[in-house]
Amino acid sequence: MYNKLSDKAVEFIDHQEILDTIKWADENKDNYELINSLIERSEDCKGLSHREALLLLTCDNKELIEKMFAVAKRIKQRFYGNRIVMFAPLYLSNYCINGCVYCPYHGKNKTIARKKLTQEEIVAEVTALQDMGHKRLALEAGEHPTLNPIEYILESIKTIYSIKHKNGAIRRVNVNIAATTVENYRKLKEAGIGTYILFQETYHKEDYEKLHPTGPKSDYAYHTEAMDRAMQGGIDDVGIGVLFGLERYRYDFTGLLMHAEHLEAKYGCGPHTISVPRLCPADDIDTADFDNTISDEIFQHIVAVLRIAVPYTGMIISTRESKACREKVLDLGVSQISGGSRTSVGGYTTEERHDETSQFDVSDRRSLGEVIDWLLDLGYIPSFCTACYRAGRTGDRFMSLVKTGQIANCCHPNALMTLKEYAEDYATPEVRQKIYKLIDAEIEKVPNPAIRKRAIENLKQIEAGERDFRF
Numbered sequence: 001m002y003n004k005l006s007d008k009a010v011e012f013i014d015h016q017e018i019l020d021t022i023k024w025a026d027e028n029k030d031n032y033e034l035i036n037s038l039i040e041r042s043e044d045c046k047g048l049s050h051r052e053a054l055l056l057l058t059c060d061n062k063e064l065i066e067k068m069f070a071v072a073k074r075i076k077q078r079f080y081g082n083r084i085v086m087f088a089p090l091y092l093s094n095y096c097i098n099g100c101v102y103c104p105y106h107g108k109n110k111t112i113a114r115k116k117l118t119q120e121e122i123v124a125e126v127t128a129l130q131d132m133g134h135k136r137l138a139l140e141a142g143e144h145p146t147l148n149p150i151e152y153i154l155e156s157i158k159t160i161y162s163i164k165h166k167n168g169a170i171r172r173v174n175v176n177i178a179a180t181t182v183e184n185y186r187k188l189k190e191a192g193i194g195t196y197i198l199f200q201e202t203y204h205k206e207d208y209e210k211l212h213p214t215g216p217k218s219d220y221a222y223h224t225e226a227m228d229r230a231m232q233g234g235i236d237d238v239g240i241g242v243l244f245g246l247e248r249y250r251y252d253f254t255g256l257l258m259h260a261e262h263l264e265a266k267y268g269c270g271p272h273t274i275s276v277p278r279l280c281p282a283d284d285i286d287t288a289d290f291d292n293t294i295s296d297e298i299f300q301h302i303v304a305v306l307r308i309a310v311p312y313t314g315m316i317i318s319t320r321e322s323k324a325c326r327e328k329v330l331d332l333g334v335s336q337i338s339g340g341s342r343t344s345v346g347g348y349t350t351e352e353r354h355d356e357t358s359q360f361d362v363s364d365r366r367s368l369g370e371v372i373d374w375l376l377d378l379g380y381i382p383s384f385c386t387a388c389y390r391a392g393r394t395g396d397r398f399m400s401l402v403k404t405g406q407i408a409n410c411c412h413p414n415a416l417m418t419l420k421e422y423a424e425d426y427a428t429p430e431v432r433q434k435i436y437k438l439i440d441a442e443i444e445k446v447p448n449p450a451i452r453k454r455a456i457e458n459l460k461q462i463e464a465g466e467r468d469f470r471f
């Protein structure tokens with residue numbers, strides 16, 4: 001039953017094509033003329049094929065890498081401006097029946113404390129997140145058919161959307177749960193989720209099977225075809241990613257782009273986001289047991305080439321990465337970051353950090369307020385915008401907004417209006433002044449005069465206590 005679509009996974013993640021691509025990139029890695037021409041061509045923001053992108057990633061010429069970084073920055077500026085979308089993960093339950101060898105939730109781990117939030121605890125956790133200023137959450141859960149069934153996830157989403165908070169509701173719930181059926185994806189869509197996120201971990205089938213020896217996740221085809229089923233269930237915003245450190249990075253980088261190409265070709269819309277998690281130490285997980293961990297330099301190179309290869313796709317980075325690393329990759333292409341995150345179940349409502357239930361060790365431990373202040377000092381606009389999916393601009397409708405450049409008339413004023421809400425409801429007087437100054441300068445950059453005028457009006461109304469404006 002699981003393998004109903006399995007031939008397709010083998011087709012769109014073609015192992016031989018990945019090996020051939022790596023060989024071709026190795027053969028051409030000193031062909032600076034070709035590499036230069038690809039870098040120059042990518043300025044047209046039309047993206048690159050997996051072959052072309054891997055060649056850029058394989059190139060180790062420092063000057064050319066700097067050139068790639070410069071193009072990546074320009075592409076990012078063109079589509080995303082200086083906006084950075086903010087979110088926080090919410091861990092619902094760490095009960096899991098899978099055997100993933102890199103994840104501390106694996107079923108055989110006897111040292112991790114297991115916990116599943118009740119609906120009352122979810123209200124408390126979400127209220128704590130709202131007290132910080134969050135509007136967008138990513139739900140996380142282990143896979144457990146009886147303890148975390150789809151009904152539990154759906155009930156939790158309903159609970160979250162219904163929580164009344166003095167500063168307004170959670171406006172977007174993204175979901176990162178195990179691969180499931182078309183029927184369940186349909187239910188998630190009906191529950192009003194934003195993006196469905198699922199990391200492939202690795203596209204290398206043989207190694208995937210070794211890394212996932214037991215449990216439903218051990219079925220490579222079922223996992224790899226999850227996004228096809230999500231699309232068939234009506235979810236058109238999907239987020240893909242690999243866990244860098246598990247497999248040779250060039251293999252997974254190529255697989256990731258082939259997956260994006262498949263979604264674009266088959267459903268007319270590539271992934272909404274790509275996440276770039278790196279393996280971290282965790283309860284009973286020692287990164288020294290893994291041979292394929294990557295350096296910061298390679299990590300930055302990956303982010304820059306992804307930005308060039310898929311210009312319209314949002315890129316997400318979590319608090320697995322340090323402040324310094326996040327600063328660098330924000331510049332190269334990342335468009336969404338988490339802030340003030342706890343990766344433990346119930347972590348937002350406990351005074352002390354209680355890490356005994358957590359999924360991985362967080363590197364960036366700053367509060368959301370500190371992250372916002374840091375982003376402002378770096379010249380970014382922290383955005384709490386959730387407008388697109390609420391206005392039905394998902395899938396190809398969102399993509400066409402980006403492709404036609406209309407994003408500047410939409411996302412830019414939305415970012416400023418949601419940041420203004422943050423200034424009024426959460427910021428210290430000093431940070432509030434920084435935000436006001438930034439908004440004054442940035443509002444002038446909204447291209448359409450009528451939208452600019454309305455946005456200025458809305459900003460005044462936000463100061464007067466009104467909330468939740470959007471374009």
Ligand code: SAM
Pocket residue numbers: 102103104140141142143176177178179198199201217242243277278279280281282285320359360
């Ligand atoms: N249970 C779901 C699944 O297996 O896909 C989704 C939730 S899981 C909490 C989210 C992601 O955390 C996994 O997809 C994996 O990539 C990542 N992860 C697991 N162990 C990790 C580790 N030691 N370091 C960093 N990330 C890890």
